[in-house]
Structures are given as C-alpha cells and as structure tokens.
Amino acid sequence: VAPLITYALADIFDEIGLPPGVFNLVSGYGPVVGEAIAGHPEVDMVSFTGSTRAGKRVGAIASESIKKVALELGGKSANVILDDADLAAAVADGVQKCYLNSGQTCSALTRMLVPADKVDEAAAIAAEVAKNFAIGDPVEATSVLGPLVNSNQLKRVRGYIEKGIEEGATAVLDGRETGFQTGYYVGPTVFSRVTEDMTIANEEIFGPVLSIIGYSDEDDAVRIANNTPYGLAGGVWSGDADRAEKVARRLRAGQVEVNGGAFNVSAPFGGYKQSGIGREAGVIGLEEFLETKAIQR
Template sequence: MTLWGEIRPRVSHRRAGVVVIEVVNPATEEVLGTVRAGTAGDVDTAVTRAVTAFPAWSATSVAERLAVVRAVVAGLRARADELASTMTAEMGTPVTFARKVQVPNPVGIAEGIEAALAGGYFDGEEIGNSLVLREPVGVVAAITPWNFPLQQMVAKVVPALAAGNTVVLKPSELAPFTADLLASVLAGAGVPDGVFSLVHGTGPVVGEALAVHPMVDMVSFTGSTRAGRRVASLAADTVKRVALELGGKSANVVLDDADLARAVKIGVANAFMNNGQACSAWTRLLVPADRHDEALEAAVAAAAKYEPGDPALPATRLGPAVSAAQRDRVVGYIRRGVEEGAELALGGPDAPTSRGFHVAPTVFGQVRPDMTIAQEEIFGPVLSVLPYRDEDDAVRIANSTVYGLGGAVFSADPDRALAVARRLRTGQVDINGAAFNTSAPFGGYRQSGNGREFGTHGLAEFTELKSIQR
C-alpha cells in the first residue's frame, strides 16, 4: 500500500512474506518492476485516515482548493514526458498518442475543474426562501482502469478533492506506476496528509474492500460492466453513492449523403485509438447497404496502415494489448466472428509479431447486428462493418446493444446529423468528427453506467445538495 508521503520505490524482486504484483511491459513481455499488493487491512487504514482528515479539508475555502487544483495542473504539465513514457511502458499505449491525448486530456479535465471553482460553482443558489448549497459527499473511493490511467484518475481525484472530499484511490494493478506519479504531483501541489491515499492491489481484494467499507461514502468506478455490477452490488448494503463509467459498443453512423472516405478514415482511427482499448471507441461502422463494399474496402485500406509495432517509437500507431489475457480475449472474439459468418476482410487471430501481446488490426464486413462481435465489447483493434437499409434502420441498429456510451454521425447536412444524433441512446455523439471536449459531461446510458465525469457535471457527482430555509 502507498499511503500519503510513503511512495514506495519500483522494486523488481520479491520480498519474503509480502505479496507483490509484477508489472509487465506488454510490448516486450519483460517485468518492469513490482508493487506491493494491498490488503483489506490496508484499505481500512487508508479509509480511517481519510475520515480523520475530512473535517479539516472539507472546511477549507474554495480559494484554497482552487490553488491546489492549479498546482496540480502545473505539476501534470511539468511531468508530461515522464507520464507519457510511463504509460507507454506499463500499458502499451503508443507514445505519440500518450503525448497528444493520454496526458493533455487529464490536463484539460483538471483545467475544467479549475474553471468551475474560479467561476463560483460553490457560491450557492437562492430558490425562494431557500439557500441551496453544494457540499462534499465525504470519503470517496476511486477505482480506476488501465486503458486511460491518468485521465480516469484525474477525472475522479481532482473534482473529488476540489469539492472538499477526501479520497482513497485504487488504480489498476496493470498501470500502477502512473498512479505513483500522480500521487507525487498531488503531494507537490500541497494536498495535506491523509486527504489522499493510494492503495495498490487487485479488484477482488482492494476494490471490494473499498466498496463494502462502512466509512466510504461514495465509490466512483471505471471499468467493465461486469465489474461495475459487482461494485454496485457490494456498495448497496451501505447505501453509498455509486458512479459507474462502464463498457461501450459505440456506432459510427455514416449517412447516405456523407463523405464516405472521410467518415471511414476518421472512424477507423477512432476504433483503433489506444490499440483499440477505449470504452467509447466506434467499433461498429454502419453504412448504407448499397455502399457496404465501398466502405469495407476503404476501411481495410485505412486499417492496414495500423501496423503493430513498438509503442515507444514515435511512428507506431498500434501497440500491443495490455496483457496476454487481454490479447487472448480479443483473439477469441475474432475467432467467434469468423465462426458466426462475418466476412474477415483484414487481419485475423494469428499473432502479427513474435514478441509482445500484439493483435493484428482486424476488419469484418457483412456483420449482422445479432452477431457477438456486434453486441459485445471486444476492447481491441477490431472493426465491424454493418450495412443498413435506411435511416430508421441505422438508428435501430445503433441502439440495439445493452450499451450507450459513445457514437458518431456523419452527414453533409449538419441539421440532419443532429436529428439522428438526438435519436441515439448514448451519452456522447460526435458529428462529422468533432473534437473531444474535456469539459462536457462524459458517461453513458443503460449498461454503460450512470453518473457523469468532466467539467461542472463531473464536479456535481462528488457533492451533496443542502437546502437551508430562511
């Protein structure tokens, strides 16, 4: 366990009597180091410290917390190169993607919280004879994933602290070193002792101990839908607040008047970003039936440029899966697609490299909406091209999964695109490749979770409302 001010060195040896977790570089399969696996007892210690620290931290002024957030932003900027290279080493994201997205996005998220505090978010609201205030929830447990490790930690920890909560963070055991760097940034920003604690470990041990702990007031979780169900179930006994950002199976709806070549090129880039390991990736490409073959050909041409390689090299666009287990999971879905009759147009289950957990960029055509690869989250560089009859059919297919996290619409007519976007049952929709907004609410419908992150909407998740009648 790493408690405040006690960040442990990255050791690569085992110590007698201590359970450690090996951190493996997915591109080389070499062990980078180890972290000590936390226990339920470690969680209790961290939560107790958070409870003790809460009264003083929650009583700090907005100006004091704003100064801390500004210092966090400066700290992230100052350590941008180190953060990018660390994420590349421990979870395989291409270093260029890390420098352009994996670090800048968290900086933008923190800046959004900074703007909210500076803009008077906590000033209170007058409704008739009532003064309505936003106050901190209490002790927040943040459980974060490996695919966007810094982004998801910042999206939880920074707004939670800014709202006056204390935080216990359990990062993914696959990307723990990025968490150590964030802890160092928070220390440098002046976060007091006990206000933030970091406990490394596995979900079944540390994550579940946080979810059931009676002194934890809120759990904010990002991960698979399966794990999210487990967290919500465990947290229900103590009726704590639960925010869940879960899986997705997002559709890229290319309407019949769209620039098909442009839509497909942007769509492939989105589907394969971060090695295909993004919950909001547009993994389903929906195209008019009479242009399916043209779209498939364009998708194959675009996807072929994503040659698996060393993620530490600036030119690499597609790195490895995060682990051998994740690679095998993705390959299993590719085999399932072939078995169910989808047209394998590019790639396949065979390993494209002799070393590393790489998966070949894969494109399927003539995919039916009821196929497994069109319904379940694969989390790898696999794109499914689905034909549709008309606009209503496209919307029906887009809404035909249990998920509702992201999506896209391409059309030559912005008003038509907006009308279709409104019909998609999903938390975010990008029109014609619009830019990602780190201050707009991010979250999903249905089994993609509940709650929102980023900006004022994300800040609200970590607050309670109090009405004072006068």
C-alpha cells in the same frame, strides 16, 4: 493491471504540495481492495471505471450501505455514416476512433453503420486505412498500435476474431498474426457484412476490431445503433450538419460526436443503460461528488 499512470499522478500531487490525506493511493486487485472500498461504511461514495461486469459488483456491494455510486463502464458504440456523408472521410476517421489505444477504449466506435449498398466500398476504404496502422513498441515513434494489456486480453481478442469468422462475417483484414514473437500484439482487423445477431456486433471486444454493418434507411440505422445494452458514445456523419444533429439526438448514448467532432475534455462523459450511472468531467462531473443540503430558519 495498469497502475503506473496512477503512481505518476500521486507524484504530481506530492510535487504541488497537496495537503496530506487529500489524496490517498491504495493499489490492489478489485476483488480485494475494490470490494473493501465499495463496502466500507465510512466511504460515502464510490466512483468506478471499468467493465460492466465489475461495475455491477461495485453497485451491489455499495448498495449494502446505501452509498452513492458513479459508474463509467463498457460500450459498443455505433458510428452512423448516413447516405449523404463523405464516405472516405467518415470511414477513415471511424477507423481511427475504433483503434485508439489499440482498441482498448471504452468509448471506441467499434460498430460502423453504413448504407447496405455501400458496405463493400466502406470495407475496402477501412482496410486500406487500417493497413497503415503500424504495429510495434509504443516507445517507437513509428508505432500506431501497441500491445494489448496482458496475455488474457490477447487470447480474448483473438477469440472474438475467430468467432466473427465462424459466424459468417467477412474478415477483410485479419490481425491475429502480426509476426511478433513476443508481446501481446493484435493487428488492425476489419470485418464486413456483420449482422446484428453476431457476437462481434454485440459484445465489447476491447481490441482493434472494427465491425461494419449495413442498414436500409435512417430509421433502421438508429434502431441498430440503439439495439445494444450499452450506450456510452456514438458518432454520426452527414453532408447536412442539421440532419446529423437530429440523428445524434436520437441515439441513446451519453456522448455523440457529429462529423468527427473532437473529444471535449470539459464536457460531461458517461453512459446510458449498462454503460454506467452518472457523469465524469465538467461541472456535472464535479456535482456527482456533492450532497445537497437544505437549511431552513
């Protein structure tokens, strides 16, 4: 449903003189084109980026011809803010990491974990920061949150917000109504006092919806962070960098940023568990596309 960037990439390959056949673009829907590619006996490998549900289908079809797959799928990533962290800085950065691309980011830090006695304070900070995320046409310089990709996604995200309210979470900021008569807009949404059993704490929403969850101690924070079928990304904040790194190593996620560390495009990217198989980017990402051959003489 968002093919234009791929066509731009094809134009770039043509402009730089890449030999014909090295890159081919076939556009179409997953159930038709995707299944044809994944199931074709002369396709040696399939690399797929998308939902976990679609990734399972790709893997199942690819297994019929025993081909290699690399899957970069969904996430429900946790941002662990420890008790010695600068709460204001950590929350502000966390809101930004949750709302990137209007929340339509697989690695979005959608679960913010804070000490139980700081939940209300964190929620107030998050709401104040989120209010400054201007909604509007993405071509306008003042816009921070653009529209969702289509009407189905708009309905889906609004439905999750309604579900969160129904299940007892506190909507500190409700983005269902934006004032726009056209366009698939959802405003910044912040939920406080979210519990582990709630739908918004477990399912990928893919919209600008932040869930703030309280924890009792460091071990509890790690447990909550790992209590998900996903494991794509994560974050850890602490006033002690060594402590933050130790907690980061305990998270079952493919990429964890410490104290707001910048995304590294050269680092391997991918997930644990149902967030995928294999890695993208960096040397390891290139090696996903290689077969190893041993020749003895």
